[in-house]
Amino acid sequence: MITIKGLKKTFTTKSNTIIAVDDINLNINKGEIFGVIGYSGAGKSTFIRLINRLEQPTDGNITIDGQEITDLNQKELRLSRQEIGMIFQHFNLLWSRTVRDNISLPLEIAGVPRVERLERVEELIKLVGLSGREDAYPSELSGGQKQRVGIARALANNPKVLLCDEATSALDPETTDSILKLLIDINKELGLTIILITHEMHVIRKICHRVAVMENGRVVEQGDVLDVFLHPKQQVTKKFVEQVMGDKEQDDAYEFLTTSYTTGKNIRLHFIGETTNQALISRVAKEFDVEINILQGKITQTQKGAYGTLVVNIDGENNELARAIEFIKSTSVEVEVAPNA
Numbered sequence: 260m261i262t263i264k265g266l267k268k269t270f271t272t273k274s275n276t277i278i279a280v281d282d283i284n285l286n287i288n289k290g291e292i293f294g295v296i297g298y299s300g301a302g303k304s305t306f307i308r309l310i311n312r313l314e315q316p317t318d319g320n321i322t323i324d325g326q327e328i329t330d331l332n333q334k335e336l337r338l339s340r341q342e343i344g345m346i347f348q349h350f351n352l353l354w355s356r357t358v359r360d361n362i363s364l365p366l367e368i369a370g371v372p373r374v375e376r377l378e379r380v381e382e383l384i385k386l387v388g389l390s391g392r393e394d395a396y397p398s399e400l401s402g403g404q405k406q407r408v409g410i411a412r413a414l415a416n417n418p419k420v421l422l423c424d425e426a427t428s429a430l431d432p433e434t435t436d437s438i439l440k441l442l443i444d445i446n447k448e449l450g451l452t453i454i455l456i457t458h459e460m461h462v463i464r465k466i467c468h469r470v471a472v473m474e475n476g477r478v479v480e481q482g483d484v485l486d487v488f489l490h491p492k493q494q495v496t497k498k499f500v501e502q503v504m505g506d507k508e509q510d511d512a513y514e515f516l517t518t519s520y521t522t523g524k525n526i527r528l529h530f531i532g533e534t535t536n537q538a539l540i541s542r543v544a545k546e547f548d549v550e551i552n553i554l555q556g557k558i559t560q561t562q563k564g565a566y567g568t569l570v571v572n573i574d575g576e577n578n579e580l581a582r583a584i585e586f587i588k589s590t591s592v593e594v595e596v597a598p599n600a
């Protein structure tokens with residue numbers, strides 16, 4: 260759906276030249292939710308603004324659904340922007356217009372006749388869950404409701420792509436969840452391709468299928484969300500994964516646990532994707548003559564399935580213990596046996 264090749268943006272100021280986006284190459288599939296994560300200054304905002312040419316690229320190409328965005332003149336660009344919706348951290352609503360009139364604005368600009376416009380606005384209000392608030396002004400809405408207006412407005416012209424620029428960063432955790440859920444519903448219902456930028460890994464975990472990690476203007480790592488969570492390669496990615504899983508803390512506790520349980524075997528199980536749904540522990544307890552103690556665990560859900568770790572102590576007669584561990588290894592759960600304390 261979207262192909263980005265050699266994308267580059269430099270800003271020249273009086274004192275120096277800043278390379279904000281540096282040779283980005285990405286392919287984003289139709290209907291996928293693609294996340295870009297990075298710390299402040301990594302170049303995320305510049306990157307997303309290049310996609311709808313709110314910024315002009317210094318070099319490189321962007322193709323959306325076969326159309327070369329980087330080649331368009333101003334008139335073509337205006338038309339093409341109707342196919343690329345965008346939502347913002349601070350909503351960018353018109354304060355003097357009601358909810359209905361904010362959502363209607365892009366339809367007015369596109370020259371949609373009044374009756375059709377009113378119908379479409381009604382549809383959108385229902386879609387984003389704002390029924391009953393049509394006549395309110397932005398100042399009378401909560402942050403979550405304002406972002407719902409932003410989403411409805413962005414979807415008004417049936418775009419092919421929705422760009423989300425830190426769309427939940429100004430919201431509290433509960434409201435963030437409800438907006439992320441709305442984005443997931445819209446992605447599923449309309450098959451809409453969504454690109455979002457964020458500095459929060461839990462946003463990536465909750466809604467993205469794939470993720471790219473940005474640092475100093477470059478994409479330093481990308482892949483399926485589950486893969487990146489399980490096997491982060493770059494230091495910056497490891498830090499983001501820790502934001503969600505708190506790995507460092509868990510490792511300290513793991514060391515403590517494995518030195519406290521001195522009989523049997525202490526093992527760490529890494530559950531990936533669908534395997535978390537298997538009743539693994541109860542099967543082992545039933546089929547083998549062993550005792551299993553769950554010492555610690557954390558399982559979390561991503562759009563591509565669940566993943567997490569469980570630390571257990573298995574105790575029993577040596578042979579039976581070995582058989583039980585072999586059995587666990589034969590499933591798709593990754594097993595790590597701690598050396599005996």
Ligand SMILES: Nc1ncnc2c1ncn2[C@@H]1O[C@H](COP(=O)(O)OP(=O)(O)OP(=O)(O)O)[C@@H](O)[C@H]1O
Nearest residue numbers: 270272277279297298299300301302303304305306
């Ligand atoms: N208009 C501009 N003129 C000069 N430098 C700019 C401009 N816009 C961005 N930059 C610089 O480009 C780099 C990337 O900025 P960008 O805003 O894209 O990063 P970011 O990852 O989105 O960070 P944040 O989340 O803090 O906005 C920064 O060093 C920034 O100072």
